[in-house]
Amino acid sequence: MKTQNTLNVLLAVALVIAIFVAARPAPDQNVLPIVRTKQFELVDKNGKVRASIKIEDSGETVFRLMDEDQTIRVKIGGSKEGSGLVMLNNETNPGVHVLAKKDKTSFTITDQKGNKKELIP
Numbered sequence: 001m002k003t004q005n006t007l008n009v010l011l012a013v014a015l016v017i018a019i020f021v022a023a024r025p026a027p028d029q030n031v032l033p034i035v036r037t038k039q040f041e042l043v044d045k046n047g048k049v050r051a052s053i054k055i056e057d058s059g060e061t062v063f064r065l066m067d068e069d070q071t072i073r074v075k076i077g078g079s080k081e082g083s084g085l086v087m088l089n090n091e092t093n094p095g096v097h098v099l100a101k102k103d104k105t106s107f108t109i110t111d112q113k114g115n116k117k118e119l120i121p
Contacts, residue, residue, distance in 0.1 A: 017063075017076075038054065038055070039052065039053070039054040039055075040052065040053045040054070044068070048066075048068070048070055049066060049070060050065070050066050050067075050068075050070075051063070051064065051065050051066065052064050052066075058079070059079055059080070060077050060078065060079040061077065061078050061079070062075060062076070062077045063075070063076045063077070064076075071088075071092060072088060072092070073087070073088050074086070074087050074088070075088075081101055081102070082099065082100045082101030082102060082105075083099075083100050083101075084097070084098060084099045084100070085097070085098040086098075089110075089112065093110065093114070094108070094110055095109065095110055095111075096108070096109055096110075097110070104120070105120070106118055106119065106120045107119040107120075
């Protein structure tokens with residue numbers, strides 16, 4: 001049952017990301033054809049950063065989602081070595097960790113007690 005819930009959460013995150021990326025403004029709005037920046041931050045009504053997209057010094061592009069205390073809860077990263085997704089629990093421990101790299105692709109689920117189940121194709 002927990003695996004099904006985790007898969008549902010992953011599907012929900014994928015849907016939110018797809019909507020975020022595919023969102024198109026109404027034709028009557030002023031739209032810039034390209035926005036270029038080094039970092040993008042989404043802030044809440046109190047000015048706290050709740051989401052960010054940036055390129056790290058390592059060259060990895062990272063998308064982070066934070067809770068109202070600015071604790072990272074979701075991190076998606078991509079580099080020339082591959083990509084990864086981490087979904088953190090209330091104690092900021094990885095609950096879901098997905099890696100897709102040339103030498104290793106894995107899907108790991110960790111329960112609240114720290115028990116891990118790893119799927120490696």
